[in-house]
Amino acid sequence: MTLGSVPPKFKVSIDHDQCMDCGRCIENCSYGVYRREGDKILIESRKCTACLRCVSMCPRDAINITEKPIDYRSHPVWTREAREDIINQARSGKIILSGMGNARDLPIIYDNLLLDACQVTTPSIDPLREPMELRTYLGKKPSKLKFKKTESGDVELDTQLAPNLKLNTPIMIGHMSFGAISLNSQLSMAKAVKEIGTYMGAGEGGLHKNLYPYQDNMIVQVASGRFGVNIDYLERGAAIEVKIGQGAKPGIGGHLPGEKVNEEVSKTRMIPLGSDAISPAPHHDIYSIEDLVQLIRSLKEATEWKKPVFVKIAAVHSVARSAAGIARSSADAVVIDGFRGGTGAAPKVFRDHVGIPIETAIASVDQELRKQGVRNEISIIASGGIRSSADLAKSIALGADAVYIGTAALISLGCRVCGNCYRNLCPWGIATQRPDLVSRLDPEAGAVQVSNLIHGWTLELGELMGGAGINSIESLRGNRDRLRGYMLDEGMLNILDVLPAGA
């Protein structure tokens, strides 16, 4: 190979004055960076992914990892990444796959949106004293209510209400399948959402029997591969989500490599052991918006209209039109997944270049649905790069009913966003099926961490609302008056329907 190697991504070193030679780094590194030879611990930096497992387990803080230890000649156009991708493709002639979400350094709109607070003319509300109503109902809402009088003179609701999901906080955990992540990760999150009173997605991979106790807090997914989908699965979910697209890779399907299909994954997905699980790009029974209506109704009919059905789409240029079409189908909620959404693996060119930011998608979907007079027909769930309670509050102010978090929940379980999810070697026991690695994640402890995170964000959301004089989540929803744009251009402010700071 005339190309030779590219420089290692990371340089690992051990401070021997600090090191007590306990060998925890060797035990913990599943990528094989460390090995013992005689009385020395040797390091192979090239294998390092900066997952920081060794650093976090080292009792003496003796390990140091630096990124990009060797510089290329700096160049504003021919970045390191551009050069390395070309070298990779010159070697392979193939499509480059990568893990996690969009890794480009593009401006994040959330960071240029500022929230409001009360001062002299209107008082803020103290959440310690006043109740903060964060309860959120997802699903169709009637445009009007009809009542009738009973013989005894009581008033009774005459309108038939559509089934809704009741959330104690507008934070849910998005769909990450068993197969992509471990059962212990799913169990940790399932225990957390049950305790908090919210929901999580099962992902396209069926529902493992150990999750049945949490099924009332799980949303089952029907994606183009229909893996693990049968009538029992549909009946177990609290709601059903049809996945049309995903923010990390809009327009294309998914592919679980055979290496990750062990016995348990095989049973749950109902596919043979070790076989590739290929989800086609489109659902082959949906070639039009009418077909989508048919799939939604088939799911409702199969479950006797007892469950809300969500439709998840990737945020792309036509997101508002798609969402309006979905609102006019029988769907109960539309999930929009922005271009920063995570994934186990996606073609890099899609991950980094296809789709639009979730902030713009929420605003344009909410606006279009209001314009068409169907906003009450459907709930909006936003996902893809929600990092904090501030992003959550801004999403709701832009028009979302609730959010899905994915990467944030994984970080609460230990993930350090190293982006090597596809290798089945995750040293944190999250994106792996290797039993010795999976056992590193204790579902009981994991559940506490996930619920702590959601609890913390929920408290912060209440404080932010109180500070803005709002005591109910409904009053924040779509309330763009409580947002101001900072250093955003006029076109962007118009799309977001937000005034500039100072106005």
Next chain:
Amino acid sequence: MKTVRIDAKGMHYTPLNQKIRAAVADGAEEIILDNVLGQRFIGDGLRGNVRIIINGVPGGDLGMFMSGPTCIVNGNAEHAPGNTMDSGMLIIHGSAGDAVAHSMRGGKVFVKNNIGYRGGIHMKQYEEEVRPVLVVGGTAHSFLGEYMAGGIVLVLGIGKEKAMTDIGIGSGIHGGEIIIRGEVDDYLLGLGARKFKFTESDLERIAPIIKTFCEQFGYDPTEFLDTNYTRIGPASSRPFASKYVWE
């Protein structure tokens, strides 16, 4: 045998399915639906061993997510009968639309005449003993058995000079097999599909399927047991493995 008769004339599919479910819960072993005209989702998610006789033309997604029952259609069927079906049987005394047996994991779909595009698409198989089967008496349009991951599709080409004349057979197939009576031109095969030798043991394997099919529609199986077939399967069980490289 406990038989229930339902007149479906002018009835929406939801009350129709409610009546079917109620009849099954009440122990009906046979349900006869008269005047069916375009009602979708008949037998959707239905469990049990009931036999449903459909007189008329059912709408799309007949027997979707179905687990156990048998539906006999005295007429044609629309889009995607047997969609994501788990087990049971659909016997269609006529033709059917696109995406027949889409993602079917188990059970049998027998169509007397022809089917539309994407028949048997993404059919899959989990356990050896529950093998999904789609048999088409006539012919099928393009993309037959596309993305197929398991099971068997059999096309008999009854009354046709050639059983298959449409392109894209088995494109992206990574499991299962497509068996077509007579010769199949190479250019009809999709990307990732290839022909395999059809052997005596293959014929033995499909003979029970042919016999069951013939029983349903009153054909003599002899001529189908003494003829040539083309067997099409995946060129690789991992058709996309060579397309990608990791970052």
